Amino acid sequence: MSAISLGNLDISYGDTKVVHGVSLDISEGESFALVGESGSGKSTILRAIAGLAPDWTGEIAVLGKARSHGVDRDVARQVQMVFQDPYGSLHPRKTIDAVLSEPLDINGIGSRGERVEAMLNAVGLDQRFRFRFPHQLSGGQRQRVAIARALMLEPKVLLLDEPTSALDVSVQAEILNLLKRLRREQGLTYLLVTHNLPVVSFLCDRLAVMRQGRIVEVADVALLKSGRLVEPYSRELLEATAGRDASLADTPS
Numbered sequence: 515m516s517a518i519s520l521g522n523l524d525i526s527y528g529d530t531k532v533v534h535g536v537s538l539d540i541s542e543g544e545s546f547a548l549v550g551e552s553g554s555g556k557s558t559i560l561r562a563i564a565g566l567a568p569d570w571t572g573e574i575a576v577l578g579k580a581r582s583h584g585v586d587r588d589v590a591r592q593v594q595m596v597f598q599d600p601y602g603s604l605h606p607r608k609t610i611d612a613v614l615s616e617p618l619d620i621n622g623i624g625s626r627g628e629r630v631e632a633m634l635n636a637v638g639l640d641q642r643f644r645f646r647f648p649h650q651l652s653g654g655q656r657q658r659v660a661i662a663r664a665l666m667l668e669p670k671v672l673l674l675d676e677p678t679s680a681l682d683v684s685v686q687a688e689i690l691n692l693l694k695r696l697r698r699e700q701g702l703t704y705l706l707v708t709h710n711l712p713v714v715s716f717l718c719d720r721l722a723v724m725r726q727g728r729i730v731e732v733a734d735v736a737l738l739k740s741g742r743l744v745e746p747y748s749r750e751l752l753e754a755t756a757g758r759d760a761s762l763a764d765t766p767s
């Protein structure tokens with residue numbers, strides 16, 4: 515079954531259509547990247563799947579079920595989003611414990627303390643962080659909390675919007691390793707937006723290259739690694755970013 519299936523998806527902000535006729539099938543357990551120039555519509559696709567960009571036509575299905583345009587509680591439990599900025603995405607006056615308990619409260623799920631402790635372990639954070647506030651954590655630790663929060667309801671799919679680009683390079687590698695391990699341990703599906711092609715090589719199985727709201731090419735990551743993307747625009751993108759952030763490609767798993 516597809517984890518995410520997009521059919522002829524158009525997405526607009528007001529009168530401006532920014533995504534045009536996107537169709538994609540992402541399998542359960544797959545890690546899939548959207549790459550392409552700034553403004554090409556990558557984040558907008560994630561937002562529409564998460565219900566944050568409601569002005570769309572076409573089809574969005576999650577685990578075989580078409581999502582509605584409004585708040586969709588089924589989808590919200592299956593699909594969670596992690597944002598680029600771990601500073602902005604955590605409430606400054608809530609402890610880590612409160613941040614992680616909140617999804618459980620909203621859904622009436624008990625044994626909160628145990629679940630929070632287990633999730634802190636899963637994302638490699640010491641229990642002493644539990645009653646701290648976000649400003650008492652480093653950027654990498656905050657991103658671990660954001661990932662933990664996304665996983666509290668045991669979703670099947672994570673939408674990752676530039677999850678490491680706000681972090682120092684050494685911390686980026688730690689978070690990428692964490693994401694790789696969590697995917698393996700929990701059988702997660704990833705749909706990831708990034709500008710960083712070494713991140714795609716490290717974490718993903720396939721990628722779609724986007725330009726001006728359209729998909730130019732869908733390819734296996736093997737073709738990215740060997741520099742054999744087919745479309746001229748994809749090759750341009752590859753050349754433009756060659757050498758940048760290359761150290762991540764060597765990150766051990």
Ligand SMILES: Nc1ncnc2c1ncn2[C@@H]1O[C@H](COP(=O)(O)OP(=O)(O)OP(=O)(O)O)[C@@H](O)[C@H]1O
Pocket residue numbers: 527532550551552553554555556557558559707
């Ligand atoms: N809330 C919004 N209201 C109006 N227009 C928006 C909004 N968010 C994004 N856009 C526009 O939609 C287009 C696609 O933006 P989007 O953020 O999806 O691109 P992107 O490929 O993710 O870019 P980046 O890599 O810079 O994040 C851009 O032209 C952008 O200016």
